[in-house]
Amino acid sequence: MYFHLKKWISPSLILTITDSIKRFNFPIRYHHIRIGINMPTAPRHYRGEHHQEMGQKKLKRFAEIATFPNVLQYPKDMAGKWHEHFGNDHPITLELACGKGEYAVGLARLHPERNFMGLDLKGNRIWVGARQALENGLQNVAFLRTQIDKITDYFRPGEVSEIWITFPDPQLRASRSKKRLTHPAFLRRYQQILGTGGYIHLKTDSPDLYIFTKEVIRRYGLDILSDIDDVHGRENTEEVLKIRTHYESLDISGSHRIYYLRFRLIGEILSGLDQELLEWVKNEPIRATPQWQRHHEEAADQ
Numbered sequence: 001m002y003f004h005l006k007k008w009i010s011p012s013l014i015l016t017i018t019d020s021i022k023r024f025n026f027p028i029r030y031h032h033i034r035i036g037i038n039m040p041t042a043p044r045h046y047r048g049e050h051h052q053e054m055g056q057k058k059l060k061r062f063a064e065i066a067t068f069p070n071v072l073q074y075p076k077d078m079a080g081k082w083h084e085h086f087g088n089d090h091p092i093t094l095e096l097a098c099g100k101g102e103y104a105v106g107l108a109r110l111h112p113e114r115n116f117m118g119l120d121l122k123g124n125r126i127w128v129g130a131r132q133a134l135e136n137g138l139q140n141v142a143f144l145r146t147q148i149d150k151i152t153d154y155f156r157p158g159e160v161s162e163i164w165i166t167f168p169d170p171q172l173r174a175s176r177s178k179k180r181l182t183h184p185a186f187l188r189r190y191q192q193i194l195g196t197g198g199y200i201h202l203k204t205d206s207p208d209l210y211i212f213t214k215e216v217i218r219r220y221g222l223d224i225l226s227d228i229d230d231v232h233g234r235e236n237t238e239e240v241l242k243i244r245t246h247y248e249s250l251d252i253s254g255s256h257r258i259y260y261l262r263f264r265l266i267g268e269i270l271s272g273l274d275q276e277l278l279e280w281v282k283n284e285p286i287r288a289t290p291q292w293q294r295h296h297e298e299a300a301d302q
Contacts, residue, residue: 019191061127065145071130073123073145080156085142086115091161094119095180096148097168098113099246101129101141103203105165106243108133108141114161119148148181155193162199167247170206174282182213184220184269184277191265197227202261203241205248207287210259217261219277220269226262233257 065071072078072085083089091114095104108116118141120126131159133141137193140262144154171179178185182202190200210229217224228234231241241260248258 002091022156028041033222036097052186053175058124061124065123065127065130065143068127068130068134068143070133070142070144071123071126071145075144075154080159082115082117082155082159086140088115092117092155092159093162093164094151095166096151097163098129098143098228099125099167101126101132101143102245103164103166104141104143105129105133105136105138109136110239110243112140114140115146118143119151121145121147138230148197149189152192154190157197158229159197160190160193160198162201163194164201164203166201166203167205167245168209170204170212171211172206172286174278177212177278177281180209182209182216184216184271184274184286187216187220187222187265188269191269196266197264199262199264202259202263203231203248204259205257207257207259208284210261211284211287212281213261215280216277217263219264219273219280222269223264223266224261225264226260228260229257231258231260242261 006174066073078085082092088091089096093107093114093116095101095107095116095118098104098120099122101118101120104116104118107111107114118126120131122142123145126145130143146154168181169179171177177183180186182200188199193301194200202209204210214224216222228241
């Protein structure tokens with residue numbers, strides 16, 4: 001049994017809660033809180049049972065996605081063969097770090113004339129979107145379980161028409177900036193599989209990732225096609241931007257603000273500029289609050 005106290009409450013109310021719990025004979029440990037009154041927390045073995053239950057749930061999902069026809073896990077020799085998998089030659093759009101696959105599934109509903117693929121390493125999350133797609137009979141969406149930095153192993157040059165990056169980990173530490181999915185190191189990989197004129201879409205609640213991506217676009221001479229700093233604050237929002245992911249619904253940042261960029265890769269993305277970009281990152285203040293960072297890390301573990 002957990003207590004998360006975000007506001008000041010009276011000592012008398014705390015004592016009432018404590019006495020009520022004791023009457024049920026729960027084994028209780030205590031920890032000190034700000035107002036100097038002891039409050040109960042969950043016993044260690046209760047927390048252990050919770051984690052054990054979660055682990056069993058994940059194992060069950062891993063076993064199920066192994067039987068799903070729309071999930072491929074680290075497949076070999078699939079580059080250039082995705083149209084055979086879908087049974088048509090429709091354009092392919094990827095959703096990277098797809099999580100529970102809400103965007104891949106949502107886009108597949110909106111555009112039956114296109115094929116969509118969600119990529120993520122965590123099969124526990126992929127299970128949600130893959131199952132939903134099967135239950136709704138969506139034949140134009142599939143899921144690929146693999147690391148994103150291996151993406152060129154699975155697609156041939158020009159095989160992908162568009163890429164969506166939806167609410168990825170913003171990797172706020174400067175030392176981890178190369179892991180941001182809009183870092184030039186990743187853009188160079190995307191460029192190898194995107195067709196001519198292919199778009200990259202970024203949708204995020206992180207002002208830091210949004211500003212970083214705009215700086216990348218500026219420094220590397222990319223073509224920005226759409227820049228929205230408050231998606232849901234606009235009138236006549238496009239249908240593709242109305243799709244909400246699990247993490248968007250959580251509103252982790254508490255800002256009620258979603259950022260969106262659509263841009264196109266032009267020419268060679270020179271690696272010689274990467275060090276200058278890193279120096280810029282080191283000098284940029286982190287705009288996210290410590291609370292936002294903590295909540296983002298907790299949500300990423302779900």
